[in-house]
Amino acid sequence: MNPNRAAMVVGGGLAGMQASLLLASMGTQVYLVEKAPAIGGHQPLLDKTFPTDSCGLCFMSPRPAAHCPFVECERDERITVLTRTEVLGLEGEAGSFSARVRQRARGVDPEKCNGCGRCAEACPIAAPSEFGEGLEQRKAIYRPYVQAVPDAYVVDWESCDRCGACPKACPFGAVDLAEQDRELELKIGAIVVATGLKTLDPTLETEYGYGLFPNVVTGVQIERMLSRGGPTGGAIIRPSDGAPARKIAFIQCVGSRDPAAGRGYCSSVCCMYSAKQVRLLEERVPEASVVVFQMDARGVGKGYERYLEATRTVPSVEYRRSAVGAVKQVPATKDLLVLHVGGDGVQRQDRFDLVVLSLGLAPSDGVGELAERLGLAVNRHGFLESDAAQPGRTRVPGVFVAGGSREPMDVADAVAEGAAAAMSAAAVLGVGLGWPEEAAASTPGAGETPALPASALPAGAPPSVGVLLCNCGGGVGDRIDLAGLADRASSWPGVGHVAVVDDLCRGAAVGEFAGLRDHSANRVVVAACARGRVEEPLALAAAEAGFDTALLEPVNLREQCAWVHAGDERAAAKAEALVHMAVEKARLAAPAPRRRFALPPTALVIGGGPAGLTAATELAGQGAEVWVVEREADAGGLGAAGARASQVMLSTAKHLLVGQAQPYCGRGDPSASPQDDRMGAPFHLLSGGEVVRVNGHLGAFRTTVRTGNQEQQIEHSVVVVATGVEDASPNGGLPVQHPAVLTQAQFEASLAGDEAWARAHRRVAMLLCAGAPQTARTYCSRTCCAEAVASAMRLKSLSPDVEVYVLYREMRTYGFAEEQYEAARRAGVVFLRYESHGRPSVVPAGEKLAITVREPRLGRDVELEVDALVLSTGVQPRPNQDLARMLGINLDEDGFFVEANVKSRSTESRRPGVFLAGACQSPRSLADSLLHAKAAAARALSLLRQGGIETPPTVATVNERICSGCGLCVAVCAYGARELDDDRGVSKVVDILCQGCGACAAACPNGATQQGGFAGRQMVAVLDAALS
Amino acid sequence: MSYAYYPGCTLHSTGAEYGFSAWAVLDTLGIEVEELEDWNCCGASSGHAAGRELDVLLAGRNLALAEKTGKNLLVPCAACYSRLRHAQHVLSQDEDLRRRLEASSGMKWTGNLAVESAPYMLAGKLDPGEIAPRVVKPLKGLKVAAYYGCLLTRPRSLTGIPNPDYPTFLDGLLALLGAEVVDWSYKTDCCGASLALTRTDEVARLSGKLVDAAVEAGAACLATGCPMCQANLEIRQPADRKVPVFYFTELMGLAFGLGGAARWWGKHLVDPRPLLHGLGLGR
Secondary structure: OOOOOEEEEEOOOHHHHHHHHHHHHOOOEEEEEOOOOOOOOOHHHOOOEOOOOEOOHHHHOOOOOOOOHHHHHHHOOOEEEEOOEEEEEEEEEOOEEEEEEEEOOOOEOOOOOOOOOHHHHHOOOEEEOOOOOOOOEEEOEEOOOOOOOOOOOEEOOOOOOOOOHHHHHOOOOOEOOOOOOEEEEEEEOEEEEOOOEEEOOHHHOHHHOOOOOOOEEEHHHHHHHHOOOOOOOOOOEOOOOOOEOOEEEEEEEEOOOEHHHOEOOOOOOHHHHHHHHHHHHHHHOOOOEEEEEEOOOOOOOOOHHHHHHHHHOOOOEEEEEOEEEEEEEOOOOOOEEEEEEOOOOOEEEEEEOEEEEEEOEEEOOOHHHHHHHHOOOEOOOOOEOOOOOOOOEOOOOOEEEOHHHOOOOOHHHHHHHHHHHHHHHHHHHOHHHHOOHHHHHOOOOOOOEOOOOOOOOOOOOOOOEEEEEEOHHHOOOOOOOHHHHHHHHHOOOOEEEEEEEOOHHHHHHHHHHHHHHHOOOOEEEEEEOOOHHHHHHHHHHHHHOOOOHHHEEEEEOHHHHHHOOOOOOHHHHHHHHHHHHHHHHHHOOOOOOOOEEEOOOEEEEEOOOHHHHHHHHHHHHOOOEEEEEEOOOOOOOOOOOOOOOOHHHHHHHHHHHHHHHHHHOOOOOOOOOHHHHHHOOOEEEEEOEEEEEEEEEOOEEEEEEEEOOEEEEEEEOEEEEOOOEEEOOOOOOOOOOOOOEEEHHHHHHHHOOOHHHHHHOOEEEEEOOOOOOOOOOOOOOOOHHHHHHHHHHHHHHHOOOOEEEEEEOOOOOOOOHHHHHHHHHHOOOEEEEOOHHHOOEEEEEOOEEEEEEEEOOOOEEEEEEEOEEEEOOOEEEOOOHHHHHHHOOOEOOOOOEOOOEOOOEOOEOOOOOEEEOHHHOOOOOHHHHHHHHHHHHHHHHHHHOOOEEEOOOOOEEEOOOOOOOOOHHHHHOOOOOEEEEOOOOEEEEOOOOOOOOOHHHHHOOOOOEEEOOOOHHHHHHHHHHHHO | OEEEEOOOOHHHOOOHHHHHHHHHHHHHOOOEEEEOOOOOOOOOOOHHHHOHHHHHHHHHHHHHHHHHHOOEEEEOOHHHHHHHHHHHHHHHHOHHHHHHHHHHHOOOOOOOOOEEEHHHHHHHHOOHHHHHHHOOOOOOOOEEEEEOOOOOOOOHHHHOOOOOOOOOHHHHHHHHOOOEEEOOOOOOOOOOHHHHOOOHHHHHHHHHHHHHHHHHOOOOEEEEOOHHHHHHHHHOOOOOOOOOEEEHHHHHHHHHOOOOHHHHHHHOOOOOHHHHHHOOOOO
């Protein structure tokens, strides 16, 4: 049987988009199946995301930050986006699945629709928008949201009464109310399920009055209010009377951590999203005061602890550790009274203008059915089950789950899981079988291939600009006088020909470009729309007609002129200015020679722990040659490096990883299957090795590794850093030498398979955050709380009578671990909270220890005499300063490696070709480290699999005749793409690293550095045109 | 429809008007009820405080009696309803207690009995089409707040009544009777219940807050299905407050134009006649 080489990704949210983009860039055909009419999941709803208070999604694309992943998914010809589509059934097995899907009729042909909106104007029916939980309205034919992908209207069949107004209103015949649903059969080899989460139904929580009191809103609703593009234009108002809200309460854990309601798990993101909303709120409405009612503050991702701390210290923000009993409404004013019990046990009542419910999360609707159709299992909360040790793996080989569909998680984790699932799917599909010839033929370290053919511009011809003004079926021409504009433009210097055209996006383009050539134009201004979808086809059409795409200048006359200034005469003036500016830019544009660099499939992995070995085996498994440098001498290096993990978990990983790694340890292993042999590449383990020098850059790194007293140089395209973490030391005067004091790992080892220890101890205490500073915390080690709860339960199960006390600062059993925490309390484990500044005192008392802890709720000291004290110290980064310096990457203030973007690109540094895997980037559990390493491997592979990299037309160039070698460009370059040539006293550009950002061109004091497409004289001419 | 009927102590004493009005309304609606013979105290207010066994055995004997009738058991008093449902639940889980109940009462307990609350049966389950045609004197102008108290709807796991924190079934019934029902936030807050004797100050505070909140919401009176709440809310009003607290069945009887209605008003501690007469009702 011929294996299927395509993949299906179910769910078009962040995890699904990430999986799709990476699989596509590894050369795989992808079917992206989405139930909604547009891809993107919840992301378009969010105003900004924590902890960066920005979007940052452009970093998610495998290519350099350029486009939104939504647009990338649509533009990538290897991704087929199937919206309004559901999976009906699955047959076959890994490598040769056949999936039946049904695509619901859209009612609008996306190829014909140009998004003009006349259909919605004509539609007489209003319906509540899916966006913003009832705050907004839309028509029965609508665009899901402004930037929706696919960029086309859609019919809501439930609201539509088939009145026929919209087909009449559409000038392009795009609306078809008789369109039928269709069924498709997809031949695929692997499946990624990433169906994500939904917020809980707030009406279930009647004690908080949602749906009854107008001024009780959900987190999603406040998110929409905070959005400047939302229903209130960014104003925070009371829905009852539209008055500005000044006193605002947030109630946390609504619907989460609620065993009585059947949802005992923690939703993991609400603490952070509400903190973000509080900060945005304070920024927008400084006079507002906010009270957040919460149980524990759970900031378990990178930078989250600092983010929470910064939120807590805003003067007008108060965090109260307090359970809210009820919300009452004052009938006359619709003000809200929040009844709560404070830390002192006294019931209080405070008045607010607005109450925000931080709703928890549940699996998306329909996941149960989907699971049944795919043969997957769901847990009792309806989340998709996956392997505990290898999250993402399901009981059906070839089917992987990622993101919130398996456990509540935030954007950063969901994106990483999407990438990891892409790696798993890629391994099933064997993307390593099809390396581009360019990569396979090149020898490691080979620099570059010749530049692409230069432009088709006839040598010596004077610049002649052709201008195409697109009428957009009247969408532009009805509001801007294009004929008049064409008239005036014809007289501008350098303009050879101007044409008003219609619907450039629908096929007419090649002919129009050819027409310009007939008029001897050798560069083009296209004044059309902002539609990402048409950008590439237009560029192709221009190239087909013989134009260098570097000489193609786009202008947006639709969204940015005709629409945004509808009914305003200034639209015409703005249109003219924009076209004139583009003409000037095109007139002075120079053809940009582009160069292509080969990327040999070679990788160096630094760190031989679980994360490093995972990344290495994944890369080697797909045919890359991999070197693993492990500092420790013992082969495999598993005992020392890697994530902080218990011995039991570690041995599982060892077994797993060594089992996987074997086939790749040298070609021609007789035990390897033929396929393994074909795909497997040399795998070199350098135990007891140390990186001493790193030269070169992406595609051509030269790293010197010292093993014993020998040095060897390795040439490789990319680096994966996986140096892990180490245990932090106990902090703050604990009697660590006392025999009754042990670490969590020692404790777990004592308990392993032996009841004697449990029976010998009557009273055991555990101290969490024992390695954290006693002042403000700066980061959370993430795993200790859940570990302590699990080992407390194990102790209780071995010896039910033993008293167990867990002393904690903040209980962070996020996700399903919360249920373990609940179970531990029911089993009689006593949890005592201590304040950061009130660390318990521990004093030896003979063989025992005397512990005194100030319990904040009681307001007094609790004294315990215990037989054993177990310390959870957390982890700390290894001393990575030298390595960071050699690699040219940064460490954050806590000593962890800095990633390109904490939300959307946690698996690589800002330096191209340097990837980060596992806990060295941020503390994570063993299972999460393995996932993160897979994600890093997917990222690296998606890059290597290109075979080579083409420089963008915006690369900087140096005029060596006037360069003084001052080095300012080197200092400002964020990508390490500028270097000084000491021998010649000039600065140079490392083309392969240059992102075309222009920072060096701006910094250059005498214009020696120029940026392609943005030359100084071009810019001056453009400014003159703008001001004329 | 035919029920075994458990009046509990109050419907024969301090809450007699609840009993009278309930019987009259049930009769009008053609719902047959027969008082359970030889019933005993359900244990409410204090029984469960004296221990699990006393609590369950007192209520359990009534359950065993009711099982013998072969009918469902209808309970007007919210406190009795709560105790009986609780005992039903405990007996289904605790084999030992069940055996002791059977030994002490000399009867079998099988659990094959539905215990229903009269307020929820009449206002939440009965087809409104049964009630609307009986309304001959709509309660026009009567501004009333529906007050459920703590025990009628909670805990959710025992009662199975939807929206236990913000129920609306009594609101709906009162609107059907023609009253102007005010929406308020305190419909399931505690009145202080049996602390009336031991912590009179607390009950005065809690009950006072409820009456104040109802008035603030625009109500001139309240309607309830709990004799304990009714007593607390009327007794603890300051001298200058005259907010009557009706049993919902009284208002049903009034709207149905039942002849005996006028006799119920005398049992109230806050005389509702000035309010009713001012609206042209109840004469």
